Amino acid sequence: MTNLDMKAAADDATPDPRIISEAPLLFSLSHSLALIDRSFGIDRIIADTGDDFVDSYYRQSLPGYSRLYNPWQCMHLPLHDGTLSEGEAFFAQAAEVARHLDDRPGQRVLELGCGLGANSLHLAERFPHVAFVGTDLMTQHVERAGAKAKAGALSNLSFRKASFEDLPEDLGQFDAIFGIETLCYASDLALVARLIARHLRPGGHVVLFDAHRKPGFGEFPEDLVTATKLYEITTAVARGFHDEGRWQQAFAAAGLEVTTAEDITEQTKAGLTTLHSRATKAFVQRKWRLALKVMPRYFARNAVAGLVGYHVCFGDRIAPDTSLGPITYQKIIARKPGD
Template sequence: MKAAADDATPVPQVISEAPLIFSLSHSLALIDRSFGIDRIIADSGDEFVDSYYRQSLPGYSRLYNPWQCMHLPLHDGTLSEGEAFFAQAAEVARHLDDRPGQRVLELGCGLGANSLHLAERLPHVSFLGTDLMAQHVERAEAKARKLPNLGFRQASFEDLPEDLGQFDAIFGIETLCYANDPGPVARLIARHLRPGGHVVLFDAHRKPGFANFPEDLVTATKLYEITTAVARGFHDEGRWQEAFAAAELEVTAAEDVTEQTRAGLVRLHSRATKAFTERKWRMALRVIPRYFARNAVAGLVGYHVCFGDRVAPEVRRGPITYQKIVARKPTA
């Protein structure tokens, strides 16, 4: 798809039931005009995770939410905005109890929001957050100075140091999508889990038959993946369950929680529309760092890749599923 002329502003098409949502075709036209869809797709398979997070740091640390969470909130109709952003962390807490000496490892902790949240509420549990980015670790450590039960360390989840020891729970929130191969990572996780311990994963996955979804939705998914630095694409649904089982972990839950992402994705889409339709933001897209600017693309299409492009959004029509996966290491 070739970029359209920059001075041609498409007439907004909105889904009547949700007036803040542009139709997918209109969203793609805006993206093509501002960025060029083919230019973004050309980055497929490239490695630029480091550059993406370095450039996006201002957005995550000051703009996205006040807690510096780097993931989607999960709304169930009863939670406040803060509770929704920490819904994934609440699931981790459910796998802990009152026993002293418990240890928890977070993979890809970002700016440390989830481990900080849990460490404040569970002072009898020791938490360790790991992240590939030194800047993330430094900022997280600065926020954790008054929490004796929390530490951070720069490390890749694909090469976890042996001296980390074992943990009662290991979790990753929208981070294991960056794994080259789930198999070796699942084996590393199993090695660092204590018997009876749990691994908790929240992430997006491509649904079965992904290539057979409508072309615009496949394109939108690839745009979403690349502009969130998952340039090799999300793993196929079921791949992590297979990897955990092969690592001799018992999968105890594999739940589609996509519907709970809807409110957050609507909000992101609404924010992103301004970047493409308001002159000052359109001008800003031309001068701010490339990968930071491309977050506007992810914001615009994220809703559609999960809910399709119908008047009444339907989870089954989106090519992406957002899942909670839990696995347990047997005690014997």
């Protein structure tokens, strides 16, 4: 798509003829890119490739996660299978972790990159005899999550400021370690996999949910590659998502047995469709377009991620197709050999 095409499409805030005819409203990818270019400048966003804005992104986005996205302050996508309520969909990833637990005393669970603590809070309430530890790099996240645990009288849950690339030795070992849409920030997968293996008890499991670039990523249509880079950067994954298969390799090299590597992109469709529909308001309604100009930079750019997230997973056809998107959302589980 040329710059002239983008300008022509963006001159009118009404949808172009290539609307994907689903409810709620879905813009075609070309129209979405045109609106993004007009409001933010695609080249300006893609040029923002450093890691130094991750902290700013989460600080600026905190009001959105706290008040706008969902009432539980989950900082990840919901997973729908057609039978779940909204709450069940947001805690579907936590439900997978729960499948590796029972209520035996002495079990321990570690969450990597816990954000505002929603998943550990949910699990700690459900399993009162299991000890949970949540770690995150942001002091504000750890403090807020800790305050919630205290308010909920969850004595089996604690939070610590820590990087998953430098896990403190005194954390000890765990029966389960999980990360939900956070290990995309890892720069050294082999190191993180070794640390996870070190902190797993024999027979313990690591559970990972995240987005990955498909093989042959650069060969996808140019607009989809551009949309993916926009999605990555505006969700603060500055270096881009890891390639599909790299975590399986890292876990295997660390001595873990990969038991599951499942494409569950289809389950993200309802959530991504809703986000896309909400994001359209920011680009076509005058009051929201004006608001984007005064919002903090990284908070405002969440509208970009909302607009293109559907396309990077399902392509740009009337019928969504996971084979057409350059991104796959995966559930990966590995086990440490032993008891």
